[in-house]
Amino acid sequence: MSSVAKNSAAASAAASQTVEKPAAKRVRRTADEARRLILDAAEARLAKQGPEGLRLQDIARDVGISHPAILHHFESREGLVRAxxxxxxxxxxxxxxxxxxxxxxxxxxxxxxxxxxxxxxxxxxxxxxxxxxxxxxxxxxxxxxxxxxxxxxxxxxxxxxxxxxxxxxxxxxxxxxxxxxxxxxxxxxxxxxxxxxxxxxxxxxxxxxxxxxxxxxxxxxxxxxxx
Amino acid sequence: MSSVAKNSAAASAAASQTVEKPAAKRVRRTADEARRLILDAAEARLAKQGPEGLRLQDIARDVGISHPAILHHFESREGLVRAxxxxxxxxxxxxxxxxxxxxxxxxxxxxxxxxxxxxxxxxxxxxxxxxxxxxxxxxxxxxxxxxxxxxxxxxxxxxxxxxxxxxxxxxxxxxxxxxxxxxxxxxxxxxxxxxxxxxxxxxxxxxxxxxxxxxxxxxxxxxxxxx
DNA sequence: TTTGATATTGACAATAATGTCAGTATTGGC
DNA sequence: GCCAATACTGACATTATTGTCAATATCAAA
Structure with a gap:
C-alpha cells in the first residue's frame, strides 16, 4: 500500500490501468439544488433518528458531499436548522x-x-x-x-x-x-x-x-x- | 507565566495564610438522595432547555457537585437518561x-x-x-x-x-x-x-x-x- | 478511635462535533 | 478558448463533552 495515491498524485499518475478512483469527477450542483438536497437529507435524518441524528458529517455523507460544503451553503449548523x-x-x-x-x-x-x-x-x-x-x-x-x-x-x-x-x-x-x-x-x-x-x-x-x-x-x- | 503552580505544588505550599477556599466542607449525601437530586436537576434542565440542555457539567453545577459524581451514580450519561x-x-x-x-x-x-x-x-x-x-x-x-x-x-x-x-x-x-x-x-x-x-x-x-x-x-x- | 465502605473531587484522556482555510475544479458568460 | 465566480474538498484548528483514575473526605459500624 504505502503511498495510497491520493487524488493529488492522481494528476501525474494518470488513469492508465484499472483505475481505483476513476478521477472521481467532482459534481457541481446549482446552489439551490444543493441546498434542497441538503435540506432533504437533514429532514430525513431528523425524522428517522431524531435530534441527535442531525450531524453535519452524516448529512454530508447522505448527500455525497463533504461537510464543509454544507457550511458553505448554510453558514453554520444553526443556519441549517433555521432553513x-x-x-x-x-x-x-x-x-x-x-x-x-x-x-x-x-x-x-x-x-x-x-x-x-x-x-x-x-x-x-x-x-x-x-x-x-x-x-x-x-x-x-x-x-x-x-x-x-x-x-x-x-x-x-x-x-x-x-x-x-x-x-x-x-x-x-x-x-x-x-x-x-x-x-x-x-x-x-x-x-x-x-x-x-x-x-x-x-x-x-x-x-x-x-x-x-x-x-x-x-x-x-x-x-x-x-x- | 512559565510554571503556573498547579495544584500539585499546593501540597507543599500549604494553606497557611488567608485561605481563599475555607476548606469547603464537602457534603456527602446518601446514594438515593444524590440520585434524586441529580434526576430532579436533569428533569428541570430538560423541561426548560430541551434535549440539548442535558449536559453532565450543567446538571452537576445545578446540584452543586462535580460531574464525575453523576457518572458515579449512573454509570454513564445513557444510564442517567434511562433512569x-x-x-x-x-x-x-x-x-x-x-x-x-x-x-x-x-x-x-x-x-x-x-x-x-x-x-x-x-x-x-x-x-x-x-x-x-x-x-x-x-x-x-x-x-x-x-x-x-x-x-x-x-x-x-x-x-x-x-x-x-x-x-x-x-x-x-x-x-x-x-x-x-x-x-x-x-x-x-x-x-x-x-x-x-x-x-x-x-x-x-x-x-x-x-x-x-x-x-x-x-x-x-x-x-x-x-x- | 479505628476502620471499611463509598460519595466526591480535580486533573487528565479520548472523542466527536463544528468551524476555518487555502486551494481546486467546474460552470456560464464573454 | 479564456476568465471570473463559486461550488466543493482535504487537512487542520478549536472546542465541548463524556468518561477514567487516583486520591480524599465523610459517615457508620465495630
Missing part, C-alpha cells in the same frame, strides 16, 4: 391551507382531519417541528404563529359561510379556535406517541384509520350540533 | 392511575381530563417523554406500553360499571380506547405546541382553561351519548 424550520413552516402552511382550500364548503370535517393528520403526522413534519419547539428554537420565529392564525380564520370563514347557507346562527369563533386547537394537538400528539400507543394497544394500521375516522366523526357531530 | 425514563414512566403511571382511582365512578370526564393534562402537560412529563420518543429511546422500554394498557382497562371497567348502574348497554371497548388515545394525543400535543398556539391565537391562561373544559365537555357528551 429547516423555515421550509417546514411554509410546507406545512401550504399543505394545510391547500387542503382547506380544495373542495367545496360542504365537505365534512373528516376530509379536513385526514389532510391535517397527513400533513402533520404521516410526514415527519410534526416530529421535526416538535423537536424545534422542544429545543425552544421556534419561539422567536413568528411564522408558526401566523400559520395557526390563518388556518383558524379560513376555517371560521367557511363555517360562517356554511351556516349562512343553512340559515343557522353564526358559530362562535372561539369554538372554531378550539376545534382547530384540538385537531392540531391531536395530530402533533399522534405524530409523537401514535406509534407507541398503537403498538401498546395492539392497534394496526387499519385501527389507526378507524381512530381518525372516529375523531373526525366526533368533531363533525359537534360542528353539526353547533351550527 | 430519567424509568422515573418519568412510574410517576406518570402513578399520577394517572391515581387520578382515575380517586373519586367515584359517577364523576364526569372533565375531572379526569383535567388530571391527565395536569399530569402530562402542566408538569414537564410529556415534554420529557416526547423527547425520549423522538430520539427513539423509548421503543425498547415496554413500560410505556403497559401504562396505556392499564389506563384503558381501568377506564373501560368504570364505563361498564357505570352503564350497568344505568341499565344501559355496555360500551364498545374500542370506543374507550379511542377516547383514551385522543386524550393522550391531545395532552401530548398541548404539552408541545400548546404555549405556541395559545400565544399565536391570543389565548391567555384562562383561555387554556376554557379549552380544556370545552374538550372535557366534548368527550363527556360523547360518552353520555354512547352509554
Amino acid at each position: 429547516l424550520i423555515a421550509r417546514a413552516n411554509t410546507q406545512l402552511r401550504d399543505s394545510l391551507l391547500g387542503a382547506l382550500g380544495k373542495g367545496d364548503a360542504s365537505r365534512d370535517a373528516a376530509d379536513h382531519i385526514g389532510h391535517v393528520f397527513e400533513a402533520l403526522s404521516d410526514r415527519g413534519t410534526a416530529r421535526l417541528l416538535s423537536w424545534l419547539l422542544l429545543t425552544g428554537r421556534a419561539t422567536e420565529q413568528s411564522d408558526a404563529h401566523n400559520v395557526m392564525g390563518e388556518i383558524v380564520d379560513v376555517l371560521h370563514a367557511r363555517r360562517e359561510e356554511y351556516s349562512k347557507e343553512k340559515g343557522k346562527p353564526a358559530p362562535d369563533k372561539e369554538d372554531t379556535l378550539f376545534v382547530a386547537m384540538l385537531t392540531a394537538n391531536a395530530a402533533f400528539g399522534e405524530a409523537i406517541i401514535g406509534r407507541q400507543l398503537a403498538e401498546a394497544t395492539g392497534l394496526d394500521q387499519d385501527g389507526i384509520k378507524r381512530f381518525r375516522a372516529w375523531f373526525a366523526k366526533l368533531l363533525n357531530d359537534h360542528l353539526e350540533d353547533k351550527r | 430519567l425514563i424509568a422515573r418519568a414512566n412510574t410517576q406518570l403511571r402513578d399520577s394517572l392511575l391515581g387520578a382515575l382511582g380517586k373519586g367515584d365512578a359517577s364523576r364526569d370526564a372533565a375531572d379526569h381530563i383535567g388530571h391527565v393534562f395536569e399530569a402530562l402537560s402542566d408538569r414537564g412529563t410529556a415534554r420529557l417523554l416526547s423527547w425520549l420518543l423522538l430520539t427513539g429511546r423509548a421503543t425498547e422500554q415496554s413500560d410505556a406500553h403497559n401504562v396505556m394498557g392499564e389506563i384503558v382497562d381501568v377506564l373501560h371497567a368504570r364505563r361498564e360499571e357505570y352503564s350497568k348502574e344505568k341499565g344501559k348497554p355496555a360500551p364498545d371497548k374500542e370506543d374507550t380506547l379511542f377516547v383514551a388515545m385522543l386524550t393522550a394525543n391531545a395532552a401530548f400535543g398541548e404539552a408541545i405546541i400548546g404555549r405556541q398556539l395559545a400565544e399565536a391565537t391570543g389565548l391567555d391562561q384562562d383561555g387554556i382553561k376554557r379549552f380544556r373544559a370545552w374538550f372535557a365537555k366534548l368527550l363527556n357528551d360523547h360518552l353520555e351519548d354512547k352509554r
